[in-house]
Amino acid sequence: MNSNLPLEKEAGGSELHPSDNEVSASQQHGTVPSQLANAEPLQHGAMATYALVDGEASIISANPEFSRLLDIDAECSQLSFLEKLEQRYPENANELASALSDTNSSTIELQITSNEHCRLNIAAIDSDRRLVVLEPIKSGHSEIEHVKLSLIDPLTQLGNRRQLDIFLESWQSADGKQVAALMLMDLDRFKIVNDTLGHGIGDTLLKVVAQRARRAIRDDDLIVRLGGDEFVIVHTNKDQSSGSVEKVAKRLVEMISRPFLVDGHQIGIGTSVGIAVLGDETKNVADLMRHADLALYESKSKGRGTYSFFEQTMEQNALRRRDLETSLRRAIGLKQFSLVYQPQVQLSQGVVTGFEALIRWNHETLGLISPMDFIPLAEETGQIVSIGEWVLNTACKEAVKWPEHLNVAVNVSPVQFESESFVNSIQDALTISGLQPNRLEIEITESVLINNPEAVFKQLEKIKEMGVSIAMDDFGTGYSSLSNLSNFPLSKIKIDQSFVRGEQTEKSRALVNAIIALGVNLGMDTLAEGVETQDQYMQLANDGCKAAQGYLISKPLQAASIEKFISDQSFNSVKIDP
Amino acid sequence: MSNAIYRLIYISNNCMEGSNAEMQNEIQCILEFARKANSAAGISGALMFNNGCFAQVLEGPQGPLEETFERIQCDMRHDSVVVLSYEEIADRGFDNWSMAYVGYNADSLREFENIKTESGFDTDAIPAERIFEILQEHLIDAENDKLAA
Numbered sequence: 001m002n003s004n005l006p007l008e009k010e011a012g013g014s015e016l017h018p019s020d021n022e023v024s025a026s027q028q029h030g031t032v033p034s035q036l037a038n039a040e041p042l043q044h045g046a047m048a049t050y051a052l053v054d055g056e057a058s059i060i061s062a063n064p065e066f067s068r069l070l071d072i073d074a075e076c077s078q079l080s081f082l083e084k085l086e087q088r089y090p091e092n093a094n095e096l097a098s099a100l101s102d103t104n105s106s107t108i109e110l111q112i113t114s115n116e117h118c119r120l121n122i123a124a125i126d127s128d129r130r131l132v133v134l135e136p137i138k139s140g141h142s143e144i145e146h147v148k149l150s151l152i153d154p155l156t157q158l159g160n161r162r163q164l165d166i167f168l169e170s171w172q173s174a175d176g177k178q179v180a181a182l183m184l185m186d187l188d189r190f191k192i193v194n195d196t197l198g199h200g201i202g203d204t205l206l207k208v209v210a211q212r213a214r215r216a217i218r219d220d221d222l223i224v225r226l227g228g229d230e231f232v233i234v235h236t237n238k239d240q241s242s243g244s245v246e247k248v249a250k251r252l253v254e255m256i257s258r259p260f261l262v263d264g265h266q267i268g269i270g271t272s273v274g275i276a277v278l279g280d281e282t283k284n285v286a287d288l289m290r291h292a293d294l295a296l297y298e299s300k301s302k303g304r305g306t307y308s309f310f311e312q313t314m315e316q317n318a319l320r321r322r323d324l325e326t327s328l329r330r331a332i333g334l335k336q337f338s339l340v341y342q343p344q345v346q347l348s349q350g351v352v353t354g355f356e357a358l359i360r361w362n363h364e365t366l367g368l369i370s371p372m373d374f375i376p377l378a379e380e381t382g383q384i385v386s387i388g389e390w391v392l393n394t395a396c397k398e399a400v401k402w403p404e405h406l407n408v409a410v411n412v413s414p415v416q417f418e419s420e421s422f423v424n425s426i427q428d429a430l431t432i433s434g435l436q437p438n439r440l441e442i443e444i445t446e447s448v449l450i451n452n453p454e455a456v457f458k459q460l461e462k463i464k465e466m467g468v469s470i471a472m473d474d475f476g477t478g479y480s481s482l483s484n485l486s487n488f489p490l491s492k493i494k495i496d497q498s499f500v501r502g503e504q505t506e507k508s509r510a511l512v513n514a515i516i517a518l519g520v521n522l523g524m525d526t527l528a529e530g531v532e533t534q535d536q537y538m539q540l541a542n543d544g545c546k547a548a549q550g551y552l553i554s555k556p557l558q559a560a561s562i563e564k565f566i567s568d569q570s571f572n573s574v575k576i577d578p
Numbered sequence: 579m580s581n582a583i584y585r586l587i588y589i590s591n592n593c594m595e596g597s598n599a600e601m602q603n604e605i606q607c608i609l610e611f612a613r614k615a616n617s618a619a620g621i622s623g624a625l626m627f628n629n630g631c632f633a634q635v636l637e638g639p640q641g642p643l644e645e646t647f648e649r650i651q652c653d654m655r656h657d658s659v660v661v662l663s664y665e666e667i668a669d670r671g672f673d674n675w676s677m678a679y680v681g682y683n684a685d686s687l688r689e690f691e692n693i694k695t696e697s698g699f700d701t702d703a704i705p706a707e708r709i710f711e712i713l714q715e716h717l718i719d720a721e722n723d724k725l726a727a
């Protein structure tokens with residue numbers, strides 16, 4: 001019944017479950033369009049009749065209908081809002097006074113005229129301020145419609161989105177000069193809790209998170225739950241600098257990262273926070289939400305569990321990303337992708353053994369776009385799955401044309417392993433092209449082994465059973481432990497070029513030798529990437545590294561140049577001029 | 579099921595500043611509060627403070643235990659809380675203590691000195707069971723000392 005969850009990473013996908021904590025598609029911070037679509041402030045606010053009241057029950061801001069509907073004199077400045085109400089509605093005086101001082105939300109019904117009633121929804125914004133929203137009661141108005149007009153999130157008892165919208169609108173019309181910051185907070189790894197422990201525990205966790213977050217922020221901050229695992233904190237205070245905003249954000253991130261105990265389970269989650277401060281970067285209250293959302297995106301791409309302040313460049317980057325995403329979607333159809341092939345040689349004899357296939361994207365207006373720029377985006381949006389299939393198919397079809405002793409290596413993204421059909425797509429590429437399985441090698445990165453190792457292990461075993469070999473790419477840059485490596489069916493370790501290229505330091509040399517030794521130990525070949533000079537080549541050969549690739553041997557070649565490259569090698573042996 | 583007893587063992591990093599005496603004073607306050615609240619909630623346990631970090635064992639029924647822990651989690655007097663174990667147990671180990679305390683400089687606490695590293699805690703250096711044992715051993719020592727005196 002106890003479980004210590006090794007919650008490592010937020011799973012992708014967006015299955016919807018009928019639960020209170022359901023994360024709706026518009027709240028998923030995976031892809032660019034949805035995160036822009038998320039920002040729709042002041043939606044309900046514009047439709048509400050409200051007043052924002054301070055600790056002395058005086059009105060900070062209200063729309064004109066408010067006083068008119070309640071039939072109180074807005075102009076009279078002798079009396080406070082509460083006194084006016086008490087005068088106009090003497091029977092409700094006590095109820096009104098206690099509701100306005102209470103920090104819990106409440107609802108009061110008032111009879112405005114002989115046949116007209118209204119409801120006042122009173123919500124505590126913080127220890128002092130109250131938001132009073134007036135709602136006429138029409139005959140035939142169902143309870144459900146009143147629930148929709150609520151200001152409170154029923155699960156956590158925090159404010160809800162409607163409360164936030166009305167508050168921002170009222171606050172905007174009050175005093176734009178105050179310091180205000182909006183923090184958008186999104187839980188990390190929450191989906192895994194829902195998926196593995198169930199929605200009941202997910203809901204309970206959200207309640208505890210809400211309480212903990214409430215304690216992490218200041219008494220005069222507003223906190224609401226937007227829905228799913230998203231919360232918003234509004235920090236409005238005259239005496240404050242943006243330094244105090246940062247302090248609160250830091251505390252939030254730290255406190256939510258502390259373990260939670262829920263129903264006998266220990267749960268480790270975290271939170272990412274995006275902050276927009278009214279002032280230099282964000283001019284209007286209406287932009288706060290969108291800017292905080294962009295800053296949240298930044299926090300998530302920095303690896304989560306952190307906070308970021310909005311900066312103008314984030315907006316441009318988001319637009320660029322969105323354009324790129326649109327182009328990326330069309331790129332396969334428009335045949336803008338191509339593959340180039342970098343030769344790999346066996347070091348002792350200098351024999352070419354095969355080629356690594358590398359993707360190139362030739363954009364119609366932007367020209368060549370580096371895979372470093374578009375692969376992460378494709379992974380984020382899931383397009384990597386179809387791009388990955390295209391690469392596999394194209395590389396296999398090309399390799400069939402080469403002499404039989406030459407192999408082809410294809411890079412595979414961790415995201416491809418999340419798709420059920422990944423193993424099948426390798427099989428399909430082999431079948432369609434007619435390539436012998438032992439001539440195909442897939443290159444995986446360390447991060448694959450870290451997320452969900454059991455599932456990946458099973459897939460790798462199947463791939464190996466087909467006769468396809470598996471290489472570990474960029475080794476040494478990730479965080480997988482060396483001991484972990486022996487459990488996986490790998491046949492090759494590729495030493496990352498950062499340890500090979502340029503002037504070798506003592507440290508990188510030691511690392512390279514350690515990896516070579518590890519390869520010998522585990523019975524795996526080692527291939528050094530980024531070999532540029534004769535010296536590096538000789539050194540690696542002497543140290544016992546099995547194979548290499550890099551500019552010294554050849555830069556990546558167009559498919560059409562491969563035949564010539566192979567026939568130019570006398571006895572297929574690479575000539576390296578001294 | 580409902581009267582099942584759980585045991586929680588965690589370590590955390592002290593955030594309070596001040597002289598030794600001020601620290602002792604603050605810890606005394608924590609203990610006084612804890613003893614009152616814990617006995618009301620049916621919770622027993624022990625707290626250790628050494629080398630800038632806390633280790634605490636809490637035992638009790640699941641609901642009250644989780645509530646108490648949540649309050650402790652919101653306490654800014656410590657941070658970097660790491661839960662070492664949380665499981666159902668057959669018998670309480672600190673039956674007679676609403677919150678026993680093991681303070682500074684006890685010899686048996688030397689072991690704890692390895693746990694704190696530059697980057698945080700080395701939780702491999704000292705397993706949860708060992709913390710539990712040390713706290714228990716130490717309380718038995720204290721009992722014996724009292725009897726001898």
Ligand SMILES: Cc1cc2nc3c(=O)[nH]c(=O)nc-3n(C[C@H](O)[C@H](O)[C@H](O)COP(=O)(O)O)c2cc1C
Nearest residue numbers: 608611612615616632646649650651653655656677
């Ligand atoms: C290291 C440490 C251990 C604590 N142990 C307990 C405890 O066992 N029981 C308890 O009720 N409070 C304990 N507290 C105090 C709580 O953190 C908190 O201050 C207290 O429960 C009051 O919470 P409240 O302010 O939410 O009412 C401990 C605090 C610290 C720093």
